[in-house]
Amino acid sequence: MTAPTNAGPSSASLVRLVAARELSTRIRDKGFIISSVVILLVIVGAMVFQVLAASGDDETRVGLVGGDASVTAALQAQGEALDVDVTVVEFDDGSAARTAVDEEDVEGALLAGADPELLVRESAGSTLEAVVQGAVGQLAIADQLSAAGITELDVPEVAVTALDEDAAADAQRIVTAIFGVVILYSLLILFGQFIAQGVVEEKSSRVVELLLATMRPWQLLAGKILGLGLLALGQIVAIGVVAVAAALAFDVVDVPGDLISTVAVVIAWFVLGYAWYAAVFAVAASLVSRQEDLATVLMPTSMVLVVAFFIGIQAASDPGGVLARVTSYIPGLSPLVMPVRQAAGEVALWEIALAVVLMVLAIVLVVRLGGRIYSGALLRTGGKIKMREALAAERT
Amino acid sequence: MLEFDGLHKSFGDVRVLEGVGFSVAPGSMFGFCGSNGAGKTTTMRIAMGLVRADAGEVRWQGRPLDQATRRRVGYMPEERGLYPKMKVGEQVAYFARLHGLDAAAAARASEDWVERLGLGERRSDPLEKLSLGNQQRVQLAAALVSRPEVLILDEPFSGLDPVGVDSLADALLAQVREGVPVVFSSHQLDLVERLCDSVGILARGRMVATGTVDELRRREAGRLLRVVVPDAAPRWADGLPGTRVVSEQAGDTLLELAPDADDQSVLSAALRTGRVTHFAWQQPTLVELFRGAVAAPSTQEVAA
Numbered sequence: 001m002t003a004p005t006n007a008g009p010s011s012a013s014l015v016r017l018v019a020a021r022e023l024s025t026r027i028r029d030k031g032f033i034i035s036s037v038v039i040l041l042v043i044v045g046a047m048v049f050q051v052l053a054a055s056g057d058d059e060t061r062v063g064l065v066g067g068d069a070s071v072t073a074a075l076q077a078q079g080e081a082l083d084v085d086v087t088v089v090e091f092d093d094g095s096a097a098r099t100a101v102d103e104e105d106v107e108g109a110l111l112a113g114a115d116p117e118l119l120v121r122e123s124a125g126s127t128l129e130a131v132v133q134g135a136v137g138q139l140a141i142a143d144q145l146s147a148a149g150i151t152e153l154d155v156p157e158v159a160v161t162a163l164d165e166d167a168a169a170d171a172q173r174i175v176t177a178i179f180g181v182v183i184l185y186s187l188l189i190l191f192g193q194f195i196a197q198g199v200v201e202e203k204s205s206r207v208v209e210l211l212l213a214t215m216r217p218w219q220l221l222a223g224k225i226l227g228l229g230l231l232a233l234g235q236i237v238a239i240g241v242v243a244v245a246a247a248l249a250f251d252v253v254d255v256p257g258d259l260i261s262t263v264a265v266v267i268a269w270f271v272l273g274y275a276w277y278a279a280v281f282a283v284a285a286s287l288v289s290r291q292e293d294l295a296t297v298l299m300p301t302s303m304v305l306v307v308a309f310f311i312g313i314q315a316a317s318d319p320g321g322v323l324a325r326v327t328s329y330i331p332g333l334s335p336l337v338m339p340v341r342q343a344a345g346e347v348a349l350w351e352i353a354l355a356v357v358l359m360v361l362a363i364v365l366v367v368r369l370g371g372r373i374y375s376g377a378l379l380r381t382g383g384k385i386k387m388r389e390a391l392a393a394e395r396t
Numbered sequence: 397m398l399e400f401d402g403l404h405k406s407f408g409d410v411r412v413l414e415g416v417g418f419s420v421a422p423g424s425m426f427g428f429c430g431s432n433g434a435g436k437t438t439t440m441r442i443a444m445g446l447v448r449a450d451a452g453e454v455r456w457q458g459r460p461l462d463q464a465t466r467r468r469v470g471y472m473p474e475e476r477g478l479y480p481k482m483k484v485g486e487q488v489a490y491f492a493r494l495h496g497l498d499a500a501a502a503a504r505a506s507e508d509w510v511e512r513l514g515l516g517e518r519r520s521d522p523l524e525k526l527s528l529g530n531q532q533r534v535q536l537a538a539a540l541v542s543r544p545e546v547l548i549l550d551e552p553f554s555g556l557d558p559v560g561v562d563s564l565a566d567a568l569l570a571q572v573r574e575g576v577p578v579v580f581s582s583h584q585l586d587l588v589e590r591l592c593d594s595v596g597i598l599a600r601g602r603m604v605a606t607g608t609v610d611e612l613r614r615r616e617a618g619r620l621l622r623v624v625v626p627d628a629a630p631r632w633a634d635g636l637p638g639t640r641v642v643s644e645q646a647g648d649t650l651l652e653l654a655p656d657a658d659d660q661s662v663l664s665a666a667l668r669t670g671r672v673t674h675f676a677w678q679q680p681t682l683v684e685l686f687r688g689a690v691a692a693p694s695t696q697e698v699a700a
Binding site: 009014017021025201202205206207208209210211212213214215216379 | 444445446447463466467469471473475476477478479480481482490491493494495496538
C-alpha cells in the first residue's frame with residue numbers, strides 16, 4: 001500500500017490547515033469583501049466630511065467701481081475677519097459691473113462713493129453684505145476720525161491663554177478612541193457572527209463528524225479562532241492604517257504621535273477582546289445545530305458586547321468616573337472601556353496591567369471550560385443542548 | 397487484521413453494546429447487519445474515536461487505533477457531511493491534507509479521485525449545487541482520497557440509485573483487491589450477500605452471528621424443510637414428532653426440525669396425505685438468516 005506511513009500531521013499543522021481554510025473561505029466571501037470595503041469608505045468619508053465641515057473656506061468675488069486701494073484693502077481685511085476669501089475685481093463703470101453681476105461673474109458689485117451702492121442679482125448673501133457693510137463702515141469711521149484729527153488709534157489686542165494646553169490633544173485622542181471603540185465593537189460582532197455561523201455550519205452539515213475523525217475538538221476550535229482572528233487583525237490594522245493616513249492627509253489631526261499610539265492601543269485591546277468573544281461565541285454556537293437557533297444562544301454574549309459598547313462611549317465623556325473605572329477591569333467589558341480611558345490619559349500603568357491580566361485569565365478560563373463544552377456538544381445534534389449535558393458528554 | 401474486540405457502551409441506563417467483537421482480514425469485505433438501533437453506528441463511531449467505549453478496543457495490525465493511526469482510515473459517517481459551500485475539488489483536497497498528504501499530493505489525489513468518480517466537470521462547483529447522488533460520490537472521494545489502509549463506511553449505499561450502487565460497489569471491490577479491509581453497514585442484505593466475504597449480524601448490542609454467508613447457511617441448513625402437499629388437509633403436519641410448523645398455505649408447508657427429528661418420518665407422513673410435489677431442505681437467504689438471528693433472543697446465539 002502506498003498510504004503515508006508517518007504519524008500524520010502534527011497538532012500545529014492541523015490547526016494551520018483549519019485556519020487556512022477559514023481564512024481562504026471567508027476572504028472570498030462576497031459579504032465579507034463588501035463589508036470591508038464599506039467600512040473603509042465610511043472612514044475616509046467621515047474624514048472628508050470633517051474636512052469640509054471644519055474648513056468653512058467661503059469664497060466670494062466682489063466687483064468694485066471707483067474707490068481706491070483702501071477700499072480693496074478694507075474689503076479683503078473684512079473678508080479675513082469673517083473667514084471669507086474675498087477677490088476684488090475692478091470695473092471701469094457701472095454698466096460693466098452690472099453686466100458682470102448679471103452674468104454671475106461676481107456675486108455683487110460695490111459702487112463706491114459718497115453714497116455707496118451694492119449691486120446684486122437677486123439678493124445679497126449675508127456674508128457678502130456683512131463684508132461690504134463692514135468694509136464701507138470701517139472706511140467711513142477711519143475717514144471721519146482722520147477728519148477729526150485722530151490718526152492713531154490704540155486698540156488693545158486681546159491675548160488668549162489656554163488654561164489646559166493638552167485639552168485639544170486630549171479631545172483628539174478621545175475622539176480617536178471613540179472611533180476605535182465603534183470599529184472594535186463592529187468587528188467583534190462581525191467576526192463573532194462569522195465564528196458562530198462557521199461552527200453551526202459544521203454541525204448542521206455534519207461535516208464535523210468527518211473532521212473529528214482526524215483531529216481533536218480543541219484543534220478545530222483553535223484553528224477556527226486563529227484563522228478568522230488573523231483576518232480580523234488584518235482588517236483592523238488596515239482600518240487603522242487607512243484612518244491614520246487619511247487623518248494626516250486631510251490634516252484632521254495636529255498630533256500624529258498621539259493618534260498612532262491610540263490606534264495601537266485599540267488594536268492591542270482588539271486582540272484580547274477578540275480572543276475572548278470568539279471563544280465564547282464558538283462555544284455558544286456549538287450548543288445548537290441550526291442557524292435559526294443561533295440568535296437565541298448568542299443573545300447573552302451579544303448583550304454583554306452592547307453594554308460594553310455603551311459604557312465605552314459613556315467613558316469618553318467621563319473617563320475618570322466610577323463606572324468607567326470599574327468596568328475597565330471587568331473582562332469582556334475592559335476591551336471597549338480601557339482604550340478610552342487610556343486615550344483620555346487618566347489611567348495608571350498598574351491599572352492597565354491589572355485589566356490585561358484579568359482579561360488573559362478570562363480567556364484561559366473560557367478556552368479551557370468552553371473547549372470542554374464544545375467537545376461535548378459537537379457531535380450531538382437536534383435541539384439545543386444544555387451546557388451541563390455538554391460537559392457530561394465530553395468524550396476525551 | 398482489523399479487530400473489534402469486546403466493545404461495551406452504555407448511554408445512561410441504555411446499554412447499546414454488550415461485547416461486540418469481530419475481525420476483518422486485509423483484502424476482505426465485511427458486511428455489518430442489524431436492525432435499526434442495534435448499535436452498528438455506535439460501533440463504527442467507537443472505531444473512529446467519536447464515541448469512547450466503556451470497555452474493549454479496536455485494533456489495526458495488532459495496535460489499538462489512536463488519533464495518529466485513525467488518519468489512515470477512510471470513514472464515511474451515516475449522516476453524510478461535507479461543507480456545502482466549498483468547491484468539490486478543494487474540499488476533497490482539504491480532507492486529503494487532514495489525513496496527512498502534503499499540498500501537492502493532496503491536489504493531485506483530489507483531481508484523480510474526482511475524475512475517477514466521474515465528477516471532473518463539477519470540480520469547481522460548490523458541493524450544494526450537486527445532486528444528492530453526486531454529493532455521495534464526493535463523500536466517497538473524501539473517504540478514499542488519502543489512500544486509506546482501512547475503510548469504515550456507515551450505510552454507504554443508502555440513498556443511491558441502482559447505477560450509483562453498482563459504481564460504489566465497484567469502487568469498494570477495487571479497494572479490496574488492493575488489500576484494504578472494508579467494513580460497511582447496510583440494510584440491503586442482497587448487497588451484503590453479493591459483495592461481502594463475511595457478515596456480522598448485530599442484535600441488541602451483541603453479535604448474534606458472524607462468519608461467511610456460506611458458513612451461516614450451513615449452520616442454519618438442515619433446520620428448515622419445505623414440503624408441498626397439494627391434497628393435504630389443513631394442519632396436516634401438526635403433531636409430527638420433533639417438528640414445528642413455521643408456515644402453511646394450501647399445502648405449501650415450511651417445517652422447522654429439531655436436530656434429532658427424522659426427516660424421513662415427515663416424508664412418510666406427507667405421502668400419507670396424497671401427492672408430494674416438493675420435498676427439500678430450505679437454503680436460507682441472508683434475509684431469513686437475519687430474521688432468525690434478530691428475532692429469536694439468546695437461545696441461538698452463535699459464538700463468533
